[in-house]
Amino acid sequence: MKKFNPSRALYASFGAALAVFASPAMAQMTVIEAGSVIVDARSDPTGPALILVKDGKIVEIVEAGSSDVVIGADDTVIDLSDKTVLPGLIDLHTHLSGDPSGEFWRAATTPPEYYTLIAAKNARLTALAGFTTIRDLGSRTDQVMQSLRRATEEGIVPGPRVITAGQTISIIGGHGDVNGFHKHVDDVLTSGYTCTGPVECAAKVRQASKYGADLIKITATGGVLSQQGRGLEEHFTSAEMEAIVDTAKLLGLNVAAHAHGARGVEAAAKAGVQTIEHGTYLDEGSAKAMRDNNVTLIPTLMAFQGVTSKLGQDFYTPVVEEKIEAVATYAESLIGRARELDVPIAFGTDAGVFPHGENAGEFGLLVKGGLTNREAFASATTVAANVLGMGDSIGQLKAGYSADIIAVDGNPLADVTVLEDVDFVMVRGRVIE
Numbered sequence: 363m364k365k366f367n368p369s370r371a372l373y374a375s376f377g378a379a380l381a382v383f384a385s386p387a388m389a390q391m392t393v394i395e396a397g398s399v400i401v402d403a404r405s406d407p408t409g410p411a412l413i414l415v416k417d418g419k420i421v422e423i424v425e426a427g428s429s430d431v432v433i434g435a436d437d438t439v440i441d442l443s444d445k446t447v448l449p450g451l452i453d454l455h456t457h458l459s460g461d462p463s464g465e466f467w468r469a470a471t472t473p474p475e476y477y478t479l480i481a482a483k484n485a486r487l488t489a490l491a492g493f494t495t496i497r498d499l500g501s502r503t504d505q506v507m508q509s510l511r512r513a514t515e516e517g518i519v520p521g522p523r524v525i526t527a528g529q530t531i532s533i534i535g536g537h538g539d540v541n542g543f544h545k546h547v548d549d550v551l552t553s554g555y556t557c558t559g560p561v562e563c564a565a566k567v568r569q570a571s572k573y574g575a576d577l578i579k580i581t582a583t584g585g586v587l588s589q590q591g592r593g594l595e596e597h598f599t600s601a602e603m604e605a606i607v608d609t610a611k612l613l614g615l616n617v618a619a620h621a622h623g624a625r626g627v628e629a630a631a632k633a634g635v636q637t638i639e640h641g642t643y644l645d646e647g648s649a650k651a652m653r654d655n656n657v658t659l660i661p662t663l664m665a666f667q668g669v670t671s672k673l674g675q676d677f678y679t680p681v682v683e684e685k686i687e688a689v690a691t692y693a694e695s696l697i698g699r700a701r702e703l704d705v706p707i708a709f710g711t712d713a714g715v716f717p718h719g720e721n722a723g724e725f726g727l728l729v730k731g732g733l734t735n736r737e738a739f740a741s742a743t744t745v746a747a748n749v750l751g752m753g754d755s756i757g758q759l760k761a762g763y764s765a766d767i768i769a770v771d772g773n774p775l776a777d778v779t780v781l782e783d784v785d786f787v788m789v790r791g792r793v794i795e
Contacts (some may be wrong), residue, residue: 622689696731
């Protein structure tokens with residue numbers, strides 16, 4: 363029997379962390395000794411328990427001291443007897459291939475390979491923060507996140523399970539396209555995922571599917587951090603959005619819509635997108651469209667907090683600062699409006715706008731906005747898992763589910779901010795260090 367004591371020590375280099383992650387091979391059985399267990403967002407903490415893990419999945423959860431559990435000589439025992447053990451968290455809105463920066467011109471000077479290394483670095487930071495599954499909604503360059511998805515699945519790179527949209531589909535000159543350079547530079551840097559008209563936009567969905575997107579991300583309205591200065595209202599026409607959603611559905615893909623302005627939110631919801639990202643100006647009309655079409659709000663409160671903290675510091679260009687000032691006040695009341703208007707909420711942060719690894723700061727903002735601690739925890743576990751269509755494999759600790767497991771001090775159902783300090787992380791049965 364091998365005894366394992368988890369450590370949060372940071373290694374001097376990424377290479378050292380990778381070596382620790384990659385070896386040795388997974389043991390015959392891993393037995394986690396838990397002080398208490400929260401199996402899902404509906405359940406209260408248990409007493410001491412044992413969680414049995416094999417081949418990346420949870421085999422069984424039994425009461426500590428059970429005579430039914432026989433620990434073999436080759437099994438690994440992980441001592442978390444003074445911790446609360448719970449399902450790994452899910453962030454439905456990240457950008458792992460980028461770090462916060464107001465220097466938009468770096469897009470013209472940074473090679474694609476560098477973004478791959480940034481994504482690998484941020485994958486580990488995100489996992490160490492307790493997030494064992496992420497949805498990445500727009501990468502800096504083509505195939506970065508598809509490659510990271512494979513590398514984390516195969517255990518080559520330590521990080522969460524990756525669900526990726528690849529690159530964002532946008533209108534020409536809109537949020538998601540390249541703006542702010544001389545025309546010849548803009549043209550060179552354009553992603554190839556801009557479109558005009560229903561036929562062209564449908565073709566971009568097929569292109570994204572061809573190159574490995576798990577879902578489609580569109581910028582239904584203007585955005586805050588791009589250099590486009592056309593405001594935050596609707597960008598795509600309703601016909602274009604309908605073509606995108608209809609084509610995506612034929613390919614078995616959902617659509618996530620970045621949307622700030624209320625009429626853009628409404629149009630995207632009526633077109634049939636699955637989630638609204640941000641939803642800043644949510645009102646009664648847009649909320650009704652979301653309810654009628656079973657659309658979930660991803661509030662990304664950490665992003666709003668991150669950008670407003672940089673106001674007046676010459677961090678962003680004047681065109682961006684003007685848009686930040688426009689959204690700041692509305693963002694503070696977003697959760698209250700969503701609750702009042704009966705719009706479902708799931709967890710997403712827009713990590714990359716603020717530093718990766720600080721994702722759990724969203725929990726406190728959700729509670730401040732009006733969610734209960736239990737609701738906030740559910741938004742990043744069972745609710746988020748259902749948004750991904752993976753409610754039968756992640757978001758709970760249950761036999762047959764993926765061994766995505768974290769441990770903290772305290773009880774997040776009483777104080778969800780304890781999730782800001784995670785002491786142990788396992789993704790697909792692999793311990794992340």
